[in-house]
Amino acid sequence: MIINTHFGEIPQSYLFSEVAERVRRFEQQQPDARVLRLGIGDVTRPLAPAVIGALHAAVDEQATTEGFQGYGPEAGYEFLREAIAAGEYGSIGVDVAPDEIFIGDGSKSDSANIQELFSETARVAVTDPVYPVYVDSNAMAGRLGSFDGERWTGLTYLPCDDANGYRPPLPAEPVELIYLCSPGNPTGTTMSRADLEEWVQYARRTGAVILFDVAYRAFITGDDVPRSIYEIEGADEVAIELGSFSKTAGFTGLRCSWTVVPKNLTRDGASLNAMWLRRQSTKFNGTPYIVQRAAEAVYSADGREQVQADVDYYLQNARLIRATLEQAGVSAVGGEHSPYVWFRCPSGMDSWAFFDVLLEQAQIVGTPGVGFGPTGAGHFRLSAFNTAEATREAAERLAKLLPTLV
Amino acid sequence: MIINTHFGEIPQSYLFSEVAERVRRFEQQQPDARVLRLGIGDVTRPLAPAVIGALHAAVDEQATTEGFQGYGPEAGYEFLREAIAAGEYGSIGVDVAPDEIFIGDGSKSDSANIQELFSETARVAVTDPVYPVYVDSNAMAGRLGSFDGERWTGLTYLPCDDANGYRPPLPAEPVELIYLCSPGNPTGTTMSRADLEEWVQYARRTGAVILFDVAYRAFITGDDVPRSIYEIEGADEVAIELGSFSKTAGFTGLRCSWTVVPKNLTRDGASLNAMWLRRQSTKFNGTPYIVQRAAEAVYSADGREQVQADVDYYLQNARLIRATLEQAGVSAVGGEHSPYVWFRCPSGMDSWAFFDVLLEQAQIVGTPGVGFGPTGAGHFRLSAFNTAEATREAAERLAKLLPTLV
Structure with missing residues (x-):
């Protein structure tokens, strides 16, 4: 063998490509839906002055x-x-x-x-x-x-x-x-x-x-x-x-x-x-x-102040997501010292089943927890890296959807 | 063993640090000398507009x-x-x-x-x-x-x-x-x-x-x-x-x-x-x-033209270095399609002996070939990454020094 055979042992990570594919299919079927993306771990605010x-x-x-x-x-x-x-x-x-x-x-x-x-x-x-x-x-x-x-x-x-x-x-x-x-x-x-x-x-x-x-x-x-x-x-x-x-x-x-x-x-x-x-x-x-x-x-001095303002902006989004979940009876962690909120999917749903419900019924994209390891199964991640407006709208949609699931 | 023991097998590369140390010592002893650096492989011209x-x-x-x-x-x-x-x-x-x-x-x-x-x-x-x-x-x-x-x-x-x-x-x-x-x-x-x-x-x-x-x-x-x-x-x-x-x-x-x-x-x-x-x-x-x-x-279009001009500038330096060596009877390679000129040190000198002679007698810094592998022993590298003026001055000094060595 000339190649590194350990590469072949690694399962293909379908997580983010599968997320993208399901979102693509949904948007094709419902071109008028306003899909809100709370899945990614990438920042969205521009660089500080x-x-x-x-x-x-x-x-x-x-x-x-x-x-x-x-x-x-x-x-x-x-x-x-x-x-x-x-x-x-x-x-x-x-x-x-x-x-x-x-x-x-x-x-x-x-x-x-x-x-x-x-x-x-x-x-x-x-x-x-x-x-x-x-x-x-x-x-x-x-x-x-x-x-x-x-x-x-x-x-x-x-x-x-x-x-x-x-x-x-x-x-x-x-x-x-x-x-x-x-x-x-x-x-x-x-x-x-x-x-x-x-x-x-x-x-x-x-x-x-x-x-x-x-x-x-x-x-x-x-x-x-x-x-x-x-x-x-x-x-x-x-x-x-x-x-x-x-x-x-x-x-x-x-x-x-x-x-x-x-x-x-x-x-x-x-x-x-x-x-x-x-x-x-x-x-x-x-x-x-x-x-x-x-x-x-x-x-x-300027730099510190400017980047802190961006972090605070994301943290406010994160707190809103967590509070919305908890008000609907879904206990969650994260979102206090972190842009991520993590929770067990309501009613024992598995990660992908909840992903589909969230997408189809509230047009929100999140990340199935099972993609991060076996103990992540049945869990879900939402991220604060979106605008305050989109996060508020997502919170409103979650507040309507979750009581129907819990 | 918890560490990767292969690291310990690798000899410390003294090449560029030893070059720097010898130049430092020389400049300390002869603070008025104008040392010309033809050793490095780094470019010197600013980025193109x-x-x-x-x-x-x-x-x-x-x-x-x-x-x-x-x-x-x-x-x-x-x-x-x-x-x-x-x-x-x-x-x-x-x-x-x-x-x-x-x-x-x-x-x-x-x-x-x-x-x-x-x-x-x-x-x-x-x-x-x-x-x-x-x-x-x-x-x-x-x-x-x-x-x-x-x-x-x-x-x-x-x-x-x-x-x-x-x-x-x-x-x-x-x-x-x-x-x-x-x-x-x-x-x-x-x-x-x-x-x-x-x-x-x-x-x-x-x-x-x-x-x-x-x-x-x-x-x-x-x-x-x-x-x-x-x-x-x-x-x-x-x-x-x-x-x-x-x-x-x-x-x-x-x-x-x-x-x-x-x-x-x-x-x-x-x-x-x-x-x-x-x-x-x-x-x-x-x-x-x-x-x-x-x-x-x-x-x-502009970019192509500008970077080509810089390459031509270095190539002209390289050609001058090679021609100078050859006129003094030192046969050399490179310098035609390359910023580097490579040659066997005159009179069978080893790489470091020639390095010292070049530094002390012509105030030129080059790179001892032995640093690039066993067959590099007894060889030397000069580089074209300097100004045209410095390269011309180096060529004049080489033209005076080399006949005393060959």
Whole structure:
């Protein structure tokens, strides 16, 4: 065999293509229906003026011999590493040095690539439901055994649902890599300080490494929910953290992210910081200069205020969706520190049956929870990434529909 | 072991850091010396006006609700895939469909990631000397055995030097993946149509896959040198091609590239086009929209003319360097269809000894050939990526120095 046969093991993900196909068929049958899309995880508001200004200025630099920037440092420009160290960590009293921060082109790439640092036999644990990239990137590397139609034989699933209050349980078997995400995708739930302390203790005891995804941290309100795993003592010896500008500042089309690999994090005598630097230097040529200048602008006074206003806008949508569900007797999680609202489908419907009812009877598109893992079966995700007007109309339609189903 | 132990096998690359260190020391000792840098492989001319205009326009789109672009298609926007199909392939009479073209963020990433499609036991062949990313990305994946201080035990080297006219010989043992680059880095030499036909025949006979890197194709002048491996009949069943905007249009800091994976390329019953789409969809979120619009502008009438003028500018520098060497009796290759000039160091000096002589006696910085592989020992690379004025001054200094050495 010349090809990587692990690719053939991965089931085709029909989730979003199947969603698109069902919506297409519906719109063909009912061309006058006003379909409201609350399915996607992509932002809809334009880039903030401070970001736009920084982009134009950086583009102008690239037009001059003096200002031209060619290859940049693979780990990112110092100006952005420093801005993140101060703006994301210093600001919450956490000490992360600029050379522990690596600039990437998105948390999708970073979270897919980080597994390269680990042995092909390392045992992986993920929450269930989960962001599919953690699973598929490890499957491609041959770390998950085979897929039995519902589960990977070599993957440890940490089921999260209302039975355990969406708190991922510690693994029953020994594991070496643990993916955690807070606020979580798709459930929108958060891990408390006590939860994180338990996980850090577990990792310190067992030698496991935690990959902590904070892509949605800008949605956290108040001071009770940790914004970084490094708020927990000793986490710098057990955890890598992945952050993103995608949802914070609407960078889904602009592409910028960061990874924190603490210098105190070593395994088998090797520095994971040095390994990640080596990996990025060998296989990546840095995020575009103009994009790094745009990301830097997020930390300016104007930038902060503008991106916060967008986050608040989405959060207001999210709260309305959750309140509407709960008023109709459908208990839901998320939507407080997250753009996602997650709930069990009414009357024990399965994810796809509810998808069809919602589309046909209320012309609302959501995301079937089963697409995020076996424990997602019978659940559903609605997202706040739409206009306030569309969200209000969706809430009105939901308020009419749900009482007929519950 | 929890970590990927293959990382530990890779020798630290001291090449460019050692170059920088020696230059730093020299400049400290001789602060008045005017050091001319002909070492780097990075462009120096600013982005073309057509590219700058497209960037500003795309940034403005991102500032409006109607024009905002979030997540794009992972394989790239249709407008750019079509522009490349027409501008790079249709223009030379080669039929490549837009859905065989995948937009990336640089040939470094693409050429480092493409090996993921292949078995961990696939045998790899590279020319020697070679662009180090091909080697290191396979070393990280555990495909090359161990490093014996000079060579990888499990890698097939195809030596290229004046003895064989820089034509890579067919492998003596069976191999499954072959990296070829024309015009080549670091040697600047090109493969002829007959050379490529031989390789395509070899691959068709043995089932090997050729990874053909055309990052420097914009430097080809005239019609004798193939600009794409798909100019050779049957190559679409054996070859993947990697292209880049870095050197063509000065995108080293902007980051955009493409990969062609023909639909006719299958191995072990699998479509490599489908596998690469799966890989990119799972582990990459696309090149920034604004950068793809900038790349599209390279194919506008103004864009073509402007980037060609920059390439011509560098080519003129390259020709001057080569002519200067040859007038002094140092035979050299490259510099015709390439920004690089490659030669054996005068009087049998080794790469680093000549580096020191050149720096101390002519204040010129070049790149020691030994950094590109064992057959690069005793060789040297000079690059055309500097101003015409600096290149002329370097040529004058070389013309004085070389006769004292030859």
